[in-house]
Amino acid sequence: MISIVKKIIYHLDDLYCLWAIVGGCNLYLRGCIPYTNDIDIITSNEDARLIFDKLEKYAKRRISYSEVENVRCNFFQATIDGVTIEVMGTPENKIDGRWIRNTNWVLNVEYILVSDMLVPVTTLDYEKSINKELKNWMRVKYIQNCMNFE
Numbered sequence: 001m002i003s004i005v006k007k008i009i010y011h012l013d014d015l016y017c018l019w020a021i022v023g024g025c026n027l028y029l030r031g032c033i034p035y036t037n038d039i040d041i042i043t044s045n046e047d048a049r050l051i052f053d054k055l056e057k058y059a060k061r062r063i064s065y066s067e068v069e070n071v072r073c074n075f076f077q078a079t080i081d082g083v084t085i086e087v088m089g090t091p092e093n094k095i096d097g098r099w100i101r102n103t104n105w106v107l108n109v110e111y112i113l114v115s116d117m118l119v120p121v122t123t124l125d126y127e128k129s130i131n132k133e134l135k136n137w138m139r140v141k142y143i144q145n146c147m148n149f150e
Contacts, residue, residue: 001028001029001036001039001083002029002085002114002115003023003081004011004030004039004080004081004085005021005025005039005082005114005117005119006115006117007080008041008055008080008085008134009117009119011054011055012051012054012055014045015050015051015054015078017039017043017044017046017047017051018044018047018098018106018109018120019042019043019044019051019087019120020041020042020105020109020120020121020122021039021040021041021107021121021122022040022041022122023036023088023127024036024037024038024040024041024135025038025039025040026040026121026122026127027114027139027142027143029114029119029121030121030124030146031146032124032143032145032146033142033143035139037042038083038084038085038086039083039084039085039086040085040086040088040120041086041087041088042088042091042102043083043087043088043089043090043104044051044089045074045089045090046089047089048073048076048087048088048089049063049074049089050076051087052076052087055076055078055080055085055087058078058079058080058085059075059076059077059078060074060076060078061073061076061077063076063087064076065090069094069122070093070094070095070134071087071088071091071092071093071097072091072092072094072128073088073090073091073092074088074089074090075087075088075089076095077137079133086092090102090134090146091131091136091148093130095133095134099150100133103121104121104126104129104130105126105130106113107119108122108123108125109123110122110123110128115135124141124146125148127139127143128143128144128147129141131143
Protein backbone atom coordinates (compact mmCIF):
# COMPACT_ATOMS: atom_id res chain seq x y z
CA MET A 1 0.00 0.00 0.00
CA ILE A 2 2.84 2.40 0.80
CA SER A 3 4.22 2.02 -2.73
CA ILE A 4 0.83 3.12 -4.12
CA VAL A 5 0.74 6.13 -1.79
CA LYS A 6 4.21 7.05 -3.11
CA LYS A 7 2.92 6.86 -6.68
CA ILE A 8 -0.04 9.09 -5.83
CA ILE A 9 2.23 11.66 -4.21
CA TYR A 10 4.54 11.53 -7.23
CA HIS A 11 1.62 12.25 -9.59
CA LEU A 12 0.14 15.02 -7.43
CA ASP A 13 3.38 16.61 -6.25
CA ASP A 14 3.25 19.60 -8.60
CA LEU A 15 -0.40 20.43 -7.88
CA TYR A 16 -1.12 23.44 -5.74
CA CYS A 17 -4.20 22.11 -3.99
CA LEU A 18 -5.30 20.79 -0.63
CA TRP A 19 -6.02 17.07 -0.37
CA ALA A 20 -5.61 14.41 2.29
CA ILE A 21 -5.80 10.68 2.74
CA VAL A 22 -8.69 9.78 5.04
CA GLY A 23 -10.30 6.73 6.56
CA GLY A 24 -8.72 3.30 6.68
CA CYS A 25 -5.59 4.17 4.73
CA ASN A 26 -4.93 7.10 7.08
CA LEU A 27 -5.16 4.71 10.04
CA TYR A 28 -3.03 2.12 8.24
CA LEU A 29 -0.26 4.64 7.48
CA ARG A 30 -0.20 5.61 11.17
CA GLY A 31 0.06 1.97 12.27
CA CYS A 32 -3.40 2.01 13.89
CA ILE A 33 -4.73 -0.91 11.85
CA PRO A 34 -2.85 -3.77 10.15
CA TYR A 35 -4.30 -3.41 6.64
CA THR A 36 -6.56 -1.39 4.38
CA ASN A 37 -8.42 -2.26 1.21
CA ASP A 38 -8.25 1.07 -0.61
CA ILE A 39 -7.08 4.67 -0.48
CA ASP A 40 -9.65 7.42 0.11
CA ILE A 41 -8.73 11.01 -0.72
CA ILE A 42 -10.74 14.06 0.31
CA THR A 43 -10.47 17.42 -1.43
CA SER A 44 -12.61 20.24 -2.86
CA ASN A 45 -14.72 19.92 -6.02
CA GLU A 46 -12.29 22.07 -7.98
CA ASP A 47 -9.25 20.18 -6.75
CA ALA A 48 -10.91 16.81 -7.43
CA ARG A 49 -10.94 17.82 -11.09
CA LEU A 50 -7.23 18.71 -10.95
CA ILE A 51 -6.45 15.39 -9.28
CA PHE A 52 -8.55 13.59 -11.89
CA ASP A 53 -6.48 15.19 -14.65
CA LYS A 54 -3.31 13.86 -13.02
CA LEU A 55 -4.68 10.34 -12.43
CA GLU A 56 -6.88 10.09 -15.53
CA LYS A 57 -4.90 7.24 -17.09
CA TYR A 58 -5.72 5.15 -13.99
CA ALA A 59 -9.37 6.23 -13.76
CA LYS A 60 -12.15 3.66 -14.10
CA ARG A 61 -14.63 6.38 -15.07
CA ARG A 62 -14.84 10.15 -15.40
CA ILE A 63 -15.42 12.34 -12.39
CA SER A 64 -19.13 12.70 -11.65
CA TYR A 65 -21.59 13.38 -8.87
CA SER A 66 -22.21 10.25 -6.81
CA GLU A 67 -24.32 9.29 -3.81
CA VAL A 68 -23.84 6.09 -1.81
CA GLU A 69 -25.12 5.21 1.65
CA ASN A 70 -24.02 8.14 3.83
CA VAL A 71 -21.72 10.08 1.45
CA ARG A 72 -22.41 12.16 -1.64
CA CYS A 73 -19.84 14.15 -3.58
CA ASN A 74 -18.06 14.69 -6.87
CA PHE A 75 -16.27 11.41 -7.16
CA PHE A 76 -13.98 9.29 -9.24
CA GLN A 77 -12.28 5.99 -8.78
CA ALA A 78 -8.86 5.00 -10.09
CA THR A 79 -6.84 1.81 -9.85
CA ILE A 80 -3.06 1.71 -9.53
CA ASP A 81 -1.40 -1.71 -9.39
CA GLY A 82 -4.70 -3.30 -8.37
CA VAL A 83 -5.38 -0.87 -5.50
CA THR A 84 -8.52 1.27 -5.67
CA ILE A 85 -8.18 5.00 -5.05
CA GLU A 86 -11.41 6.91 -4.37
CA VAL A 87 -11.31 10.70 -4.65
CA MET A 88 -14.14 12.69 -3.05
CA GLY A 89 -14.64 16.36 -3.87
CA THR A 90 -16.50 18.45 -1.29
CA PRO A 91 -18.25 15.50 0.34
CA GLU A 92 -21.49 15.67 2.27
CA ASN A 93 -22.28 13.12 4.97
CA LYS A 94 -25.74 11.89 5.88
CA ILE A 95 -26.01 12.38 9.62
CA ASP A 96 -29.29 11.71 11.41
CA GLY A 97 -31.12 11.75 8.09
CA ARG A 98 -29.75 15.14 6.98
CA TRP A 99 -27.00 15.88 4.45
CA ILE A 100 -24.23 17.93 6.04
CA ARG A 101 -21.39 19.43 3.99
CA ASN A 102 -18.10 18.16 5.36
CA THR A 103 -15.85 21.22 5.68
CA ASN A 104 -14.00 20.44 8.91
CA TRP A 105 -11.40 18.32 7.13
CA VAL A 106 -9.84 21.49 5.62
CA LEU A 107 -8.73 22.62 9.09
CA ASN A 108 -7.57 19.14 10.08
CA VAL A 109 -4.87 18.20 7.58
CA GLU A 110 -1.43 17.28 8.83
CA TYR A 111 1.60 15.65 7.27
CA ILE A 112 3.05 12.43 8.60
CA LEU A 113 6.37 10.89 7.64
CA VAL A 114 5.98 7.50 5.99
CA SER A 115 8.99 5.81 4.37
CA ASP A 116 10.86 9.11 3.93
CA MET A 117 7.90 10.95 2.40
CA LEU A 118 5.47 13.47 3.84
CA VAL A 119 1.90 12.28 3.39
CA PRO A 120 -1.13 14.58 3.85
CA VAL A 121 -3.69 12.94 6.13
CA THR A 122 -6.54 14.15 8.29
CA THR A 123 -5.90 14.33 12.02
CA LEU A 124 -6.98 11.53 14.31
CA ASP A 125 -9.23 14.01 16.14
CA TYR A 126 -11.03 14.69 12.86
CA GLU A 127 -11.28 10.97 12.04
CA LYS A 128 -12.70 10.26 15.49
CA SER A 129 -15.21 13.11 15.24
CA ILE A 130 -16.54 12.23 11.77
CA ASN A 131 -16.79 8.54 12.63
CA LYS A 132 -18.74 9.39 15.80
CA GLU A 133 -21.14 11.48 13.72
CA LEU A 134 -21.53 8.58 11.28
CA LYS A 135 -21.99 6.18 14.21
CA ASN A 136 -19.10 4.02 12.98
CA TRP A 137 -18.31 2.82 16.50
CA MET A 138 -15.78 0.12 15.57
CA ARG A 139 -13.68 2.71 13.70
CA VAL A 140 -13.98 5.09 16.67
CA LYS A 141 -12.60 2.33 18.90
CA TYR A 142 -9.59 1.77 16.61
CA ILE A 143 -8.90 5.51 16.50
CA GLN A 144 -9.20 5.90 20.27
CA ASN A 145 -6.80 2.98 20.82
CA CYS A 146 -4.34 4.56 18.40
CA MET A 147 -4.61 7.96 20.08
CA ASN A 148 -3.83 6.34 23.43
CA PHE A 149 -0.49 5.11 22.08
CA GLU A 150 0.66 8.37 20.48
